[in-house]
Structures are given as C-alpha cells and as structure tokens.
Amino acid sequence: MQLSKKTFQGYREYPEKVLQFGEGNFLRCFVDWMFHELNQKGNFNGSIVVVQPIDKGMVNMLNEQDGLYTLNLRGYKNGKPESTYETIDVISRGINPYEDFAAYLGTAENPEMRYVISNTTEAGIAYDENDTQTATPPNSYPAKLTVWLNHRYKTFNGDQSKGVHIIPCELIDKNADNLKQIVLKYAEQWNLESGFVEWLNSACSFSNTLVDRIVPGYPRERIAEITSELGYEDKQIVEGEHFHLWVIEGPEELQKELPFPSIGLDVLYVKDVTPYKSRKVKILNGAHTALVPVAYLYGIDTVRESVEHPVVGKFIKEAIFNEIIPTLDLPKEELEKFANEVIERFSNPYIKHLLMSIALNSFPKFETRVLPSILEYKKRLGSIPEKLAFSLAATIAFYKGKRGEEEIALNDDAAVLILLKSAWAKYDGSDESVEDVVREVLAFEKNWKLDLNTVEGLTAAVTKHLVNIEKLGMQKAIELV
Template identity: 55%
Template sequence: MTQRLTRALLEGGFPFPEGLKVPEYPANLPERVIQFGEGNFLRAFVDWMFDAMDRKGLFNGKVVVVQPLNEGMVERLNQQDGLYTLLLRGIRDGQPVSDETVIGSISRGIDIFADWQEYLKCAENPDIEYVVSNTTEAGIAYNPADRPTDCPPASFPGKLAVYLYHRFQHFQGDSAKGMVIIPCELIDRNGDNLKKIVLRLAEEWKLPAEFSTWLKEHNTFVNTLVDRVVPGYPRDEVAALTERLGYEDQMLDTGELFHLWVVEGPQELRKRLPFAQAGLNVVWTDDMTPYRTLKVRFLNGSHTSCVPVAFLYGLDTVKEIVEHPVLGPYLEQIIAEEIMPSTGIEQKTQKEYAASVLERFRNPYIKHYLLSILLNSISKFKTRVLPSLLGYKEKTGRIPLKISFSLASLLALYRGKVEGTSMKCVRGESQFEMRDDPEVLKFLESVWSECDLSQESVLKLVRTVLAKVEFWGQDLTEVSGFAEAVAADLHAIVNQGVEKAIQRTMLK
C-alpha cells in the first residue's frame, strides 16, 4: 500500500526520488503568517515563497492556513501535516524544465466553521504579524449582514475585522502588535479596498474609536499584483506521478515556472520580507499601476475573454485554444485589435508582454482547465475585461466586437438550473457545473427562465443583465450599442451554435 506524504514519512528515511527537494529546515518554526485560503494558487505561489525563504534561513517562520469557506481542503492538508508536492514546469532557454519540491512552510490548517476559537487564538500570538489572502475577486466585498458576534461572519473582510479587533483587545491596543495585511485578490487597489471595508465594519459595529485609530496607524494594508498560472491538482497525471514519487499526495499542486509578485507598500517591508534575497521575482514599488494594467488586461483579460467561447466550442484547456485553427486567431485578435488599443501603454512594451503571454499559454507542461478558470466568471469579467471594453470604446468610439462576443458566450454558459452552490448546465450532450456567487446564479437562472430565445426576448435578457450595477459597478446599458451587440451575438449562439455564430464575428 502506498504511503501518504506526512511528516513521519519525511523524517523516516523514505527514499524520495532524485531531484525532488524536501524541506530540511526545522518543523517547529514559529507561526508568523495567517493565510486566508488553502487553494492551489496560494500554495503554488505565496507558500512556495515562504518555503524558499525558510530553506535559506531568511524568514524562519511558518504559515497557518485558514479555510474561509464551509467547504475546503483543510482536513486533507492536516492529514498530511501541511506538506504537499509542488511541480513547476515549463521551457527555459529552449529546454524543458521541471522543478519538484515538497513544500514545508505550512504548519497546519484551521476550519473556522468547526473551530472558531482556535482561529481567535492566532490573533493572540505575538509572532503572527502577517496576513495573506486569496478569496477570489468576489472575496473583498462589503456584506451588510456581517456582525461581530458571528462565528464566523460571512465575508472575508468581516472575518478579518473580528480577528483584528480580537488582537487589539488582547494586546490592549499595543502599537507594536499591528499587522501587515497582504491581499492577493485580483482587484484594483486590493489592500486599499480591504482596509476601507474593515474600517466601515468597525464603524457600523460601533467598535471603539481607538480600534479604528489603531487600524489606521499601526496596521499596514499593501496593494499587490500576483502573476503565475496555476492549474492545480494534476488529475490526469496522478497515477503516474504517484508511482514515480513513491508516495500518495492528495494536495499535489502544479504551476508554471514564471512568477511575479508586485507589492506597493513601505520599502522597510523589503527587509522584513527578504523575498528577493531568496532569488524570488518580487518587486517593491511606489506605483504598481503599469504592472497591473499589463497583467490584468493581457494575461487575465485574454483568458477571461476566450475561455467562455472556447468552452462552448468544446475545448477543455488553454493550450487547446492557442493551437486551435479558429480560437487561436480569435485569441490573438482580441489581444492585438481590442486589448492593445484600450490601454494607452507604449506599443513596444505591449507587444513584448503579449508575446510572453502567448508563449506561457503554449507551455506544454501546463494543463489549465477552462472549467476551473470559469469559477466566479461574472466578477472576473468586471475586473479583467470590462476596463478594456470601456477603454476601447472611449478611444475609438466603437464597441469591441470580439469582447462583446465573449460576454455573449459567457451569458450562454449561465443557462441552467441552480442546485445547491452551483448551476447545472449542458454543453452538447454532457453536463457541467458553473460555480459563482449564489446570488449571481439565482439572478441568471431567473432571467433565462423568462427568455424564449427570440431576438426581442434575448435583447430584454441582455439589457436586464447589463443594467445590474451590482455585477458591473455601473449600468452597462448606458454604453451606446453594447447591449445590441451582445444580444445579436447571444441570439446567434443559442439558436445556431457557437461555431456558426463566431464566423460572423471573425469576419467583422
């Protein structure tokens, strides 16, 4: 019977395969980071970075992971003593490279729905001075239903507000016990927005004014940008990998070699968090705007634009898109014809970054499933694609037709029945699940139930969706011609199929 990856396996003389790096630093390093999120991305990015620093004796601390949702992987993580294998693969200098590491930077995981008090105990630990999070674009959001007595509050900012207030009370407002909050959610000014919501909750909950002062003066909320493609659990390779590694790992994770973390915050943090000394591509800057515009619009934006179309077309991975005779040119045209004209960034910089993005998408070792990218697609479209759409319209006076087709394809995917926390939908003869905020799913189920697929009915549906300010941050029916363009595409998709519908878009 194959043994599972655990601390006992690590310390018991197990013959790990040659080339696999295992942690040799002490297992009992103090917990110094509390992390909201146990998913693939943080484990292949942030936790990998703390592991890299620990290997070189530059940080000497561990990460305690909080499961922010009722369903998660903390139990599996704890069964493996926080250990997991990370495979980073790609092409470097024309040669295939695979970097294989057992990550040891996580001490344990906490399910706050089962053990709220253990979570609050972390706030009492003076060694824990950093907060890291990745709760998706929908995570940094104000929830008026949150209460300080909830165990836990529904939203991530609510959970964080309770944590920080407990710390404030425990240390009696000690200025030295403030924290550094490092959100990784892909929204603009993520740290600023998170701070604003926490302060709003403190005021609405009528917490002492001294707490708000402590929050503002002795806690640091930084803005960040993260960049690494992380497909996650390699389900198609698990059997072969398990045989080669010699042990079972239910938390296996995969990612690309490329990584970039841009942090906009006080320069003194560079010394406290010496990522660069560990050889990591972490940039400290006073203005992250140019980095964010390039990454969000080109990498994430092209993903979010193409994935709904490609998934409807019957494709399953990003690599299939770039190699496809129709979707490959569609992707390149979105980037060159609609994203580039929207940014105002110097052409040479844009072309170089766009070329690097397409090269990363072609990585033969990365199997990035479209269905995983479709998670929370409405909030992703708002963050990643809407700025290009509005920028293009402002600069040219026209509607970007391929981005319009992308939104139509996305709406076509949300045509199903909500069951529990997901929507059951159909592609061809098979079923799939769209996962998004429950309110998003219920709304889209409702509008589709009233649509008879006629032109007039589809236009009404599109107008209703685009007018939903809660989705887009504004009423998109006010963008002249946009509703009509999306409705025409959506009508063609649901009545003729995406393969025929896309032809008219590619020819425009």
C-alpha cells in the same frame, strides 16, 4: 508511506510569523510557495499558521501531513516545457476556529506574528450585520480578523511594534481597502475603544494586491502515476504553472521585510496596482474571451490548439499586440513582455484548457474584459479595432447556438439568452436582418452599460463581420479581417 515530518528528511521548524486565512490550492501554490522560497533562499526564517475560514475545510488533512505538501509546477520555463516537484514545509499547523477558537486567538498573542494573508474567495470580503464580537468564531472573515486584531491590540497594550501587515489575495478590486473598511465598520458597530482604531491606522498596513497564477489544483487523474514517481502518498499535492505574478500596493517597509524580488520571484511592489490589474484583465482575460467564439466556431476545442493554430493563433496575437496593448498605459516593452508570457501560458502542454469552460457568461465577460479595449482604442486612435469587433460578431454568432450541426450548450444570464434567441429568431438570411440582430444586441444596455450603437462605426464593423461569418463560415471570414 504518507508524507509527514517523520518521512521528510528535510523537515525544519520555523517561528510562526504569518497568519493565513484559507487552506486552498491557490494560496498553497502561490503565497505559501513564495514564503517557502524566502526561507530557502533568503533569511525570512518564518512559518505560516493556516486558519480555516469556514466551518467545513481541509485543515485536518493538512495537519495529518504536518503541514507538508508537494508542489508540482508544470508548463513552459525558459522556453521549454518542464515539470518539477518540491516539498513545501512552510506551514507549521492548521487551526479550525470552529473547533478551537482559543488556539485561533492565541496566535494573536505571539509577538513574532507579523503578516496576515487571505484568500477567502470573492465572497469572503463581505460585511455580515449579524456578526458579533462575542461569537466564537464570528461568521465572516472580516469579523474574525477584527476580533483577532483587537485581541492583539489588547494583549500588547497598543504597542506600535506589534502591528501587522494585512495582505489579502481575493480577486476583487481594491481588496485591502474593502477589507479595512469592513473591519472599521465592525469596530464602530461593536463599540471597540478608539485606541484600537488609532492602532489599526498607525501600526497596521492594508495592501491592495493582484495575483496571477493558473492553479489546476489536485491532479486527480494523474495521482497514481505521481505517487509511484514520488515514492510516497500525498493527499495535499497541488499542481500549478511556473508563471507567477504578485503585485503589492504596500508601504516601503513591507518590501524590505519581504524581499521576494531579490530571490528571483515575480513580485512587484508598486504605488498603484490599478494599471497592472488593467493589463491582466485586458491582455490575459480579454484575450481568452475574445478568442473563445472565434476559435470554437472555427472548429477548435482548446486554448492551446487555438494559439498554436496558424490562422487563429495569428488572429489573437494581432488582436493583443495591435489592438489591446495600444489601449494600456504601462511601458510598451513591459506590456509586450507580459503578452508574450500570456501566449506561452496559453500554450502550456500540461494543461488542457477547454474553450467551452471559458465560454460561461461570455456577454458580461466581454463587457468587462474586451469592450473597454474597443472603446479606448476608438478614443485614442479614432477608429474601430477590427479584430476585437470581429470577436464581438463571433460572440453574437456563437449565441446562435450551433457549430455546424452541433448544438452549443449556451450558459449565460437568462436575459442574455432570451435576447439572443429573440434576435436570431427574426433572422431571414439577408444582410439587413443581420444588421437588425447586431443593432438589437448592441442596444442591450443592461449588459453593456450603454447603447453600443452610439459608438461611431461599431455597428457597421460588427455587422460586416457577422455577415461574412454567416455567409462564408468562420474559416473564410477570419481571413478577411
């Protein structure tokens, strides 16, 4: 038996109010779930029309199940591991604009349509100079959106009340600002009437966002067990963690229209998303990146094992609370709460997160996620944060390419791999040659955007730790930090 509105007794139909570009796991586990909850616990009374943003996608599979799917949330909740199932019925239908462009444009004629959501990957919010207004559809997401917005503007003769709130979820900085800039560029390129631009600026809003939830996606390895447990087949089931955070930099009226916080969801309406992005990048992503080389060279393979390890776990927690948090500007209590949630998420017993899966492109990741904390710590406190410096030393050691007798499958930019191979080839076992390795790596401005040897005390700190790692091994070196 397959999940459908015939087999799901709780099925309800709602007016279509949300247009969503993207049918992937993340939006269905995150935004769609939130709108579903707002239907169940609030008074939203609305459904989502999903638009397939590229030629090949999954809206047909979604339509086969009448937009229904099961959400399996797994992880720690209130301090205890918990796995839950919920049938999500907020999607009314899916549209493939490459097959039915008229149906796509038709949604712009719906007077109740009020919100546009998207997650078209980081590459989705991009300008394509070859896109035309007459294409059915245009290639890029911003061009598709421009055509849709212009059609709505014309349908309702510029009625201010028919504007929409546009809330992109793509993981790029200032996602909404970038999207709006491209839409306005198409409006100019296509010579759309000035009234459309005025309507866009006055009747519509573009809200920058930050999204955060780990979504492993379709639980392929457990699907037979899940199907037996549920009693029906679901080809669209999606797995995610309980933790969720949506930070929205939007107008006040948006919070009134979408009162997610009032039903207990972790949605923050803020004036500036920047400090929250910095918090996430430095604490969550930064901790991941700082942890990987230390834990892996210690002999550990997964994130959960790492944070639960008495030595490595203590190391990363102290790095977060003592060295990363002091570089951030949000209230300390709020930062520590978020940090504790991150540690709990890292300990999720349902997710086997391999350290090597995070190790990809460790050097550029270190530059964006960890180095800002080192530099800001130095600026604010006048010294080098020892644990983050140790992590940098461990990263250099990791790129030697060996864990004991085991070869490490290094995966990074070719220039990084060539640099590290060349630097380590000159190593002769002496402390002086360790310093030479460190100096050569820290001088790699292509990655760091500056010569890190000019940061007072950093070269000496990294050299000291790398000498200990080389002479004593990771398990003894970490105890000296």
